Amino acid sequence: MKQSGKIIIGILIIVAAIGYLIISGTSSFSGYQVEISDLFDSEKDYKDDYLLVPGKLVGDSVNFDGENVQLTFSVTDGKYELPVIYNDIEPDNFQDGAEVFLEGFYDKENNIFKAERVTTKCPSKYEGEKALAE
Amino acid sequence: MAQIGYFSLLLAIAVSIYTIAAYIIAIKTDNCRLRASANGGVAAILLLTTIASVVLFYFLATSDFSIKYVYDYTSKNLPILYKLSAFWAGNAGSLLLWAWLLAIYTAVVTFLTRGQEENIPYVNTILVLNNLFFLILLVFIANPFTKIPGGMSPVEGKGLNPMLQNPGMIFHPVTLYLGYVGFAVPYAYAIAALITKKVGDTWIKVTRRWTVIAWLFLSLGNLYGAQWAYVELGWGGFWAWDPVENASFMPWLTGTAFLHSVMIQERKDMLKIWNMALIIITYILTLFGTFLVRSGVLQSVHSFNNSGLGTWFLLFMCLALAVSLYFLTSRINLLKQARQFESYISKESSFLINNLLLVGSAFAILWGTVFPLISEAIRGVRVTVSVPYFNKVNAPILLAMIFVMGVCPLIAWRRSSLKNLLNNFMWPLLLAVISGVALYFYLPGQKFYGALAYAINIFVLLTIFQEFYRGMRVRHRATGEAYPLALIRLMVRNRRRYGGYIIHLGIILIALAVVGTGAYKQEVTQQVSVGEKIVIDDYTLTFNGLRQRLEGENTVVYADISVDKGGTNIGALTPENVFYKTWDQPSSEVAIHGTLAEDLYVALASWKDKGRTATFKVHINPLMSWMWIGGYILVLGTIFALWPGRGSRLGPKYK
Numbered sequence: 001m002k003q004s005g006k007i008i009i010g011i012l013i014i015v016a017a018i019g020y021l022i023i024s025g026t027s028s029f030s031g032y033q034v035e036i037s038d039l040f041d042s043e044k045d046y047k048d049d050y051l052l053v054p055g056k057l058v059g060d061s062v063n064f065d066g067e068n069v070q071l072t073f074s075v076t077d078g079k080y081e082l083p084v085i086y087n088d089i090e091p092d093n094f095q096d097g098a099e100v101f102l103e104g105f106y107d108k109e110n111n112i113f114k115a116e117r118v119t120t121k122c123p124s125k126y127e128g129e130k131a132l133a134e
Numbered sequence: 135m136a137q138i139g140y141f142s143l144l145l146a147i148a149v150s151i152y153t154i155a156a157y158i159i160a161i162k163t164d165n166c167r168l169r170a171s172a173n174g175g176v177a178a179i180l181l182l183t184t185i186a187s188v189v190l191f192y193f194l195a196t197s198d199f200s201i202k203y204v205y206d207y208t209s210k211n212l213p214i215l216y217k218l219s220a221f222w223a224g225n226a227g228s229l230l231l232w233a234w235l236l237a238i239y240t241a242v243v244t245f246l247t248r249g250q251e252e253n254i255p256y257v258n259t260i261l262v263l264n265n266l267f268f269l270i271l272l273v274f275i276a277n278p279f280t281k282i283p284g285g286m287s288p289v290e291g292k293g294l295n296p297m298l299q300n301p302g303m304i305f306h307p308v309t310l311y312l313g314y315v316g317f318a319v320p321y322a323y324a325i326a327a328l329i330t331k332k333v334g335d336t337w338i339k340v341t342r343r344w345t346v347i348a349w350l351f352l353s354l355g356n357l358y359g360a361q362w363a364y365v366e367l368g369w370g371g372f373w374a375w376d377p378v379e380n381a382s383f384m385p386w387l388t389g390t391a392f393l394h395s396v397m398i399q400e401r402k403d404m405l406k407i408w409n410m411a412l413i414i415i416t417y418i419l420t421l422f423g424t425f426l427v428r429s430g431v432l433q434s435v436h437s438f439n440n441s442g443l444g445t446w447f448l449l450f451m452c453l454a455l456a457v458s459l460y461f462l463t464s465r466i467n468l469l470k471q472a473r474q475f476e477s478y479i480s481k482e483s484s485f486l487i488n489n490l491l492l493v494g495s496a497f498a499i500l501w502g503t504v505f506p507l508i509s510e511a512i513r514g515v516r517v518t519v520s521v522p523y524f525n526k527v528n529a530p531i532l533l534a535m536i537f538v539m540g541v542c543p544l545i546a547w548r549r550s551s552l553k554n555l556l557n558n559f560m561w562p563l564l565l566a567v568i569s570g571v572a573l574y575f576y577l578p579g580q581k582f583y584g585a586l587a588y589a590i591n592i593f594v595l596l597t598i599f600q601e602f603y604r605g606m607r608v609r610h611r612a613t614g615e616a617y618p619l620a621l622i623r624l625m626v627r628n629r630r631r632y633g634g635y636i637i638h639l640g641i642i643l644i645a646l647a648v649v650g651t652g653a654y655k656q657e658v659t660q661q662v663s664v665g666e667k668i669v670i671d672d673y674t675l676t677f678n679g680l681r682q683r684l685e686g687e688n689t690v691v692y693a694d695i696s697v698d699k700g701g702t703n704i705g706a707l708t709p710e711n712v713f714y715k716t717w718d719q720p721s722s723e724v725a726i727h728g729t730l731a732e733d734l735y736v737a738l739a740s741w742k743d744k745g746r747t748a749t750f751k752v753h754i755n756p757l758m759s760w761m762w763i764g765g766y767i768l769v770l771g772t773i774f775a776l777w778p779g780r781g782s783r784l785g786p787k788y789k
Contacts, residue, residue, distance in 0.1 A: 007483060011490065018494035021527045022501055029523035033506060033516035052518050064740050066661030066749040089659060089739035089751055092297065092367060095719050103520060117521070 031103065036077040045108040052103050053113065055082060057120075059096025064089070071118075075100050086115040093120045136201060136279040139189035143273050146182040146233075149175050150266040157255040157262075169255055176237075176244045176258060179265065183237040187221075187230060190278050194220055200287035202280045203227060209293035209716045211687050215304065220294050222307045225428065225443060226278035231308070232424075233268040235315045236261065243319060250340060256326035257319075264318055267450050275443060293716025302362030310355025310382055314420040316348025317389060321417035324410055328461040333406065333468045338396045343776055345393055345413075350772040352386045357644075357765045368722040368737040370657060370753040372761070375524040380503045381423030384496045388416040391492035398485050406469040407462075408489070414458040419496075421451040426503075479555070484542040491535040498527045525652070529583070533590055536645055539638055540594030543601065562600060566593035577654060584653030591646050598635050598642070605632075625774075633775020640771055643764030650732075650757030659739065661749040670752050673734055674698040675707070680745030689713040691720070693738050693748055697727060709738040709750070733758040 031050030039046065039053070055075030061083075062073040071086045084102060094100075104115040153175030160169040190203070194217050199205040207220040207227075222228040240261045244254060272278070282288065297303075320341035327337040359379065360372040373379060392412040398405045425447035502519045509517040544558045570589025574580055602621065609620040625632040660668050668675040678694040692710040696703060707725040714721065727734040733755040741748035 007486070010483070011486070014487065014490045014494070018490075018498065018531060021530060022498050025498075025523045025527040026501070026505065026519055029521075029526065030505070030517045030519045033518050050520065052516075064749070066740065066742065066747065069659045069661065069749065089737075089749060091369070092721065093719055 036075065036080050036082050039082065039106055039108070039113075040080045046106045047108070049105070050103070051106055051113075052101065053082070053106075054099065054101050057094065057096060057098045057100045062090070062094070075102065082113055083111065084113045084115050084118075086118050088118070091118055091120050135189060135192070135198075136281060139186045139279040140273070140277060142182040142185040142189075143230075143269055143277075143279075146179050146186070147266065147269045147273060149178045149182065150262050150269060153179065153262050154259055154266070157259045161255050172255065172258070173244050176240050176262065179262065180237040180241040183230070183234045183269075186272075186278075187234045190221060190227060190230060191218055193279075194218055197291065198287075199289070199291050200281055200285070201278075202282050203278045205282060205288055205291045207291070207294050209291045211715075212294055212299075216294055216299050219298075219304045222311075223294060223298055224278075226272065226276040226280075228307065228311070229268055229272050229276055229443075230278055231311055232315060233265055233272060235311055236265045236268065236318060239315060239319055240265065243322075247340065253323065253326050253330070253332075253337075253340075256329055257322045260322040260325055261318060264322075267446075271443065271446060275446065290716070293714065296712065296714050296717050296719075296721035297366055299721075300362055300366050302358050302366065306355060306358035306362055309351045309358055313348050313350075313352030313355050314382075314385070314423065316344060316351055317385065317413075317417050317420055319344040319348070320392075320413050324413045325458060325461055328410065328465045331465060331468055333410075333465065335396075335399055335403070338399055338409070342396070345389070345396075346772060346776055349386070349389050349393055350769065352382070352389060353768055354765065356382055356386060357761070361762065364758075365724055365726070366721075368724050368739075368751070370655070370735055370737070370751065370755070371651070375499075375502070375521050377503050378423070378427050380499045380524075381419070381426045384499055384503075385416045385419040385423065387492045387496040387499075388412055388419060391489045391496075392416055394485055394492075395489050398482055402482060404482065405486075407466065410462055410469065412489075412493075414455075414462065415493075418451060418455050418458070421447060421454060425451055479545065479551075481542065481545050484538055484545060488535065488538045488542060491531055491538065495528050495531045495535070498531065499524065502527070529587075529652075532645075533587055536594055536642070537590050539641070540590075540597040543635065543638070544597055558600075559597070562593050562596035565596055566590070578656075579654070581653055584649065587649040587653065588646070591642050591649065594638070595642050598639055601635060602632075627780075629777055630775050633771050633773075633777075636771030636774055637768055638771075640764040640767035643760040643767060645764075647757045647759070647761035647764065650760075651755040654756045656754040657752065659749065659751045661747060663743075663747045668750060668752055671754050672700045673752075673754070675736065675750070675752065677748065677750075680741055680748055685712070687715045691738075691741075691745075693736075693741075693750070695725075695736065695750075697734065707734070707736050709736045711738055728759050730757075730759055732756045 029050075031052050032046075033052040033054075034046070036053060036055050039051075053075070055077055058074040058076050058081060061081075062071070064071050069087060069089070071088060071090060072084065073086075074081045074083050076082070086104075098120045101119045102113060102115045103117040104113060106113050153172050156168050156172035156175060159165065160172060193201045193204045194208060195214065197204065197208060197210050197217065203224060203226055204220075207223040208217050212220075220227070222231050240258060243261065244258060247254075250257075320337075323337040323341045323344075327333050356379075359382070363374070364370075364372040392409065395405050395409055395412060399409055425444055428443040428447055502523050506516045506518045509515060540562070541559070545555065566589045569592050570585050573588050574582065574585035577584065602625075605624045606617055606621040609615065609624045610617055613620065613623075615623065656671055658668065658670050662668055662677045664677060664679045666677055668677070674697070676696045676698070678696060680691060680693050683690050683692070690710050690712050692708045695707045695709070697705060697707055704727065707727055709725040710723040711720040712723060722737055722739075724735055724737045726736075733753070735753040735755055737751040739749040739751050
């Protein structure tokens with residue numbers, strides 16, 4: 001076989017391997033991004049679906065059980081309040097009204113979100129939108 | 135004063151438009167005086183953006199809170215260094231930084247590059263067009279000199295986000311931007327080469343320094359970002375595959391691919407189309423990164439508020455892509471290569487594999503990053519891939535990449551024989567396999583992939599050392615010089631080559647840290663009362679209580695922990711929570727006991743009972759220090775490779 005033929009076969013093998021990694025990775029590690037209202041309004045029970053849910057933190061609801069390293073809190077979309085348990089410590093910027101992004105599973109029966117990862121962002125701090133009057 | 139800043143930006147727009155027009159007319163009419171005048175325009179843009187930047191620095195330093203930007207990001211008692219670094223804390227300032235850096239680069243291209251007079255008008259037209267875009271945004275969308283409405287001047291500002299009050303945040307944005315903006319220069323030369331149809335390797339030779347410097351800054355930007363995340367975010371890691379982190383990693387990958395594939399063009403006149411495509415992709419990815427940060431289309435911790443800037447970046451990015459593709463496709467015949475690969479075991483083919491892997495990794499990251507957008511567009515639901523996707527997909531690709539990094543420098547150009555391969559790789563391969571097996575049984579958990587990853591890194595490390603050793607021995611025999619002198623002369627006389635090896639060494643050290651923390655980290659989160667202990671590996675941490683002290687106007691709550699390792703006391707650690715006067719939430723400052731073998735990392739998470747009970751997050755991150763050491767070696771290697779003069783040139787072409 002000509003050398004260029006071998007090269008092309010080599011390229012195809014690498015491209016196929018990378019393609020395989022991407023496709024299998026996407027199907028095993030993806031989750032649906034849903035709104036809090038979807039969890040309450042929809043018929044679907046989202047069992048076994050890895051979910052990503054944005055919401056605003058309800059400051060008064062935060063409770064940390066140090067003995068078991070368990071954080072419980074609620075997030076809201078203004079209409080519904082979703083209770084969350086998270087077996088880790090508070091992330092940074094965890095304050096009332098902070099935009100929280102939950103990743104994990106939803107237990108519809110007990111209406112609780114079991115978070116595996118919680119991240120916060122605090123956009124008002126980056127781009128000072130707060131009015132002076134506040 | 136604010137007027138001066140604003141008007142210099144406004145004037146800079148006018149000058150930019152004039153400069154672009156003057157260059158284009160000068161090209162058409164071959165008018166030397168007009169060209170000189172346009173060069174003057176470049177100098178004027180530099181002067182005007184410098185004035186604007188100095189004015190902003192002045193407002194920040196003097197805490198003039200009548201300027202909204204100063205009010206938003208600083209407070210009176212902020213240390214001066216952080217007052218100044220608030221320059222790039224927000225949208226408007228970071229755009230100004232971008233415009234300023236681009237103006238500096240353009241001036242350097244214009245006035246310090248010799249022998250390129252013919253290309254300068256083309257290159258500068260592209261660079262100034264770029265800068266015009268940023269200046270327009272600065273004047274019309276995100277003006278850093280906006281005053282607080284009603285002419286008020288508050289007595290105190292809102293303060294800088296405590297998370298940004300860290301030395302990492304002084305360097306991270308600046309180095310990253312120097313890298314981002316730096317890639318605009320080789321891009322501009324590439325497009326100029328396409329326009330003028332002089333697509334030989336001149337543009338590559340001229341821009342090599344630029345590419346390497348931009349690449350170095352991008353590397354540093356990413357490393358500083360990782361270091362900042364490590365010491366400031368308190369979750370024990372340094373990389374989270376956040377969309378914005380990905381956005382700065384993708385151009386690094388394609389830029390690295392470009393740096394390597396241009397060598398093939400320099401040596402063998404091959405891969406011309408590929409090189410053009412790579413630099414275009416790299417440049418577009420830098421814009422894409424900026425778009426992601428500004429637009430808020432994806433969930434990210436870094437996001438600035440959507441201030442409409444995202445749309446502008448998207449438009450500009452599409453425009454740049456369309457123009458680039460037009461020139462690339464219309465000149466494609468000029469770029470067709472005459473030469474073929476002569477053997478599938480050769481340096482060329484290993485460079486090709488290296489390129490495929492780097493670009494493949496970049497594509498996998500791009501795919502994962504924009505997947506929510508694609509799925510929403512196609513299926514109507516937002517499907518997001520999670521962190522394990524990035525790890526699982528990139529780990530094999532990048533490990534293969536590292537393996538190639540060990541193989542590639544040692545195999546011959548054109549054609550390599552099996553004997554040659556065996557001769558070069560037998561010892562490193564053998565030793566790497568033995569140490570891999572040993573590590574598999576010795577390290578906790580008996581992890582196959584961890585041991586394999588270590589073994590691959592050790593293999594590459596050994597090939598690098600072998601290369602230095604063999605070169606030194608050959609020179610010693612040929613010249614009779616003593617070994618150390620032979621080594622130094624060898625390196626100094628072949629700076630490009632040995633600079634490259636030093637950079638590879640730095641990358642391997644960074645990779646070792648990534649493998650160590652990725653596969654072998656240990657962590658525990660535990661609540662303890664005064665006098666109680668946390669045990670992790672052979673460390674014992676005793677909690678002696680929570681204390682408080684004042685630091686300026688901030689209150690610092692810190693835990694007093696004494697640490698024993700294997701029964702002997704190795705000192706105290708004091709993880710802190712800092713309460714800022716201008717901020718509601720405390721910010722955590724981790725405590726790290728770092729050795730070359732591992733970091734003991736302690737973060738104070740929370741406390742109760744007036745500090746008699748507290749919760750800590752404790753990590754052991756093996757080999758973590760090598761990430762930063764590798765970073766310094768990277769800088770050294772780059773400087774070594776770029777040092778001008780005899781020994782910095784490339785060997786002859788292989789025809």
